[in-house]
Amino acid sequence: MIRLSIPLRQALARLSLPLLIAVAFGTMLLGKADALLVERARMALADLLTPLWTVVQEPVGAVRRTALEAEALWNMRAENDRLREENERLRRWQDTALALEAENALLRRQLAWIPDPAPRFVTARVVADGGGTYARAVLLALAPNTPIRKGQVALDERGFVGRVTEVGTRSARVLLATDINSRIPVTLEGSRARAIMVGNNTARPRLQHWPEGTVPRDGDRVVTSAEANAFPAGLPIGIVRWPEGGTPEIELFARLDRLDAVRLFDFGLSGILPPEAVARPELRGRR
Amino acid sequence: MKPPIRGRTEPQGGFLRRLDALFRAAFPTLVTILLLVLAVVPMGGPGLLMAVALPSIFFWTIFRPAAMPAPAVFGLGLLHDLLALAPLGVGILVLLVAHGVALRLRDFLVRQSFLVVWMMFCAFAAGSALLSWLLTALLSLQLPPVVPGLHQAAVCAGVYPLLSWLLTRAHRAMQVAEA
Numbered sequence: 001m002i003r004l005s006i007p008l009r010q011a012l013a014r015l016s017l018p019l020l021i022a023v024a025f026g027t028m029l030l031g032k033a034d035a036l037l038v039e040r041a042r043m044a045l046a047d048l049l050t051p052l053w054t055v056v057q058e059p060v061g062a063v064r065r066t067a068l069e070a071e072a073l074w075n076m077r078a079e080n081d082r083l084r085e086e087n088e089r090l091r092r093w094q095d096t097a098l099a100l101e102a103e104n105a106l107l108r109r110q111l112a113w114i115p116d117p118a119p120r121f122v123t124a125r126v127v128a129d130g131g132g133t134y135a136r137a138v139l140l141a142l143a144p145n146t147p148i149r150k151g152q153v154a155l156d157e158r159g160f161v162g163r164v165t166e167v168g169t170r171s172a173r174v175l176l177a178t179d180i181n182s183r184i185p186v187t188l189e190g191s192r193a194r195a196i197m198v199g200n201n202t203a204r205p206r207l208q209h210w211p212e213g214t215v216p217r218d219g220d221r222v223v224t225s226a227e228a229n230a231f232p233a234g235l236p237i238g239i240v241r242w243p244e245g246g247t248p249e250i251e252l253f254a255r256l257d258r259l260d261a262v263r264l265f266d267f268g269l270s271g272i273l274p275p276e277a278v279a280r281p282e283l284r285g286r287r
Numbered sequence: 288m289k290p291p292i293r294g295r296t297e298p299q300g301g302f303l304r305r306l307d308a309l310f311r312a313a314f315p316t317l318v319t320i321l322l323l324v325l326a327v328v329p330m331g332g333p334g335l336l337m338a339v340a341l342p343s344i345f346f347w348t349i350f351r352p353a354a355m356p357a358p359a360v361f362g363l364g365l366l367h368d369l370l371a372l373a374p375l376g377v378g379i380l381v382l383l384v385a386h387g388v389a390l391r392l393r394d395f396l397v398r399q400s401f402l403v404v405w406m407m408f409c410a411f412a413a414g415s416a417l418l419s420w421l422l423t424a425l426l427s428l429q430l431p432p433v434v435p436g437l438h439q440a441a442v443c444a445g446v447y448p449l450l451s452w453l454l455t456r457a458h459r460a461m462q463v464a465e466a
Contacts (some may be wrong), residue, residue: 024380130369
């Protein structure tokens with residue numbers, strides 16, 4: 001260890017804080033100038049920590065499940081009533097669905113309809129909250145060399161969750177639909193009108209840019225639109241909710257506050273290019 | 288030659304002693320790193336990263352400033368920014384400024400009761416939330432919503448008593464070991 005004289009050491013100690021604050025400003029500029037470097041550093045760190053998070057997630061998940069179980073037991077009566085009522089409603093829907101299915105099969109036979117191929121997907125476990133105060137994202141643990149690309153669509157068992165924005169060797173980051181930077185082209189199923197779903201860091205993203213004349217109605221079902229070739233059409237997203245005197249919002253089907261695992265679908269679409277792909281084309285063999 | 292003190296073990300050898308001191312000096316930083324890494328495990332609520340970093344750095348800066356020097360704060364800020372999807376540098380600057388201000392107020396704060404320190408920390412949490420909101424707005428060129436910032440400040444202030452209770456015990460144990 002280098003021995004320094006006491007006054008010199010004191011001077012260094014006093015200087016270190018302003019110096020480091022200056023370096024912090026430099027880091028901000030670096031982060032703005034080279035987004036790819038920051039992304040690489042983030043994913044390298046996530047790759048390093050993912051095994052640890054996977055282990056820690058087990059007991060934490062067990063505690064969370066127990067809490068949910070207790071809550072479910074507490075609400076059992078109300079839940080039972082709700083389910084009985086819903087079951088009635090679904091039974092009526094089932095009859096309709098069966099009739100429609102038969103009719104659909106009949107019509108397809110007559111049209112020589114070529115069905116869409118079933119999309120491939122991998123299921124990944126959510127191990128960490130990848131957001132922060134002003135961002136909504138999750139980190140997924142992947143087996144090494146899982147074929148995941150940026151831009152793949154993530155869904156939970158109910159509906160749309162988000163898109164893959166960063167891919168490492170053992171982990172991937174999914175930007176949630178609620179993030180402030182999330183913009184998803186959607187279709188209102190009732191009127192077939194196109195619109196954009198804009199995240200605002202709250203649980204309900206806002207609906208914007210619907211065509212003049214077709215005002216979204218409360219209760220309309222919202223699905224993805226194939227606009228810009230970034231998503232396949234018709235993935236379930238949520239329901240329009242229009243509070244009194246407010247702006248229309250979307251209540252998501254997906255339960256983003258309790259994500260355990262998500263399915264990552266590869267629809268083979270590459271509509272919106274990631275920013276660095278414009279500057280330098282992707283190398284062969286690199287994801 | 289000093290007479291041996293009754294009832295105490297002989298001091299350890301040079302290497303072990305130095306290792307002990309080194310570990311004690313690094314303990315606050317290591318624990319804060321561990322807390323940061325564990326804070327992102329999903330527990331059903333965002334914004335825990337800052338709520339772990341700020342109380343730890345505030346506590347150690349006031350009660351054991353030698354163990355929380357500015358370079359360590361810088362490193363913790365960098366880890367915070369890489370773990371969160373925040374613009375790089377925001378966490379570093381917010382934590383460094385909090386560290387600097389706490390260091391200035393240290394002589395006053397170190398003699399106060401827990402309640403006064405906690406009240407001061409609440410002001411720190413609010414100030415940090417404001418600064419990080421401003422920096423995020425500046426770096427992303429759009430106005431982020433205000434509610435997550437308020438939420439972050441409230442969670443920070445709420446986490447402090449628990450964390451400070453745990454860290455006080457560690458601090459006391461270290462003082463006993465040093466005596």
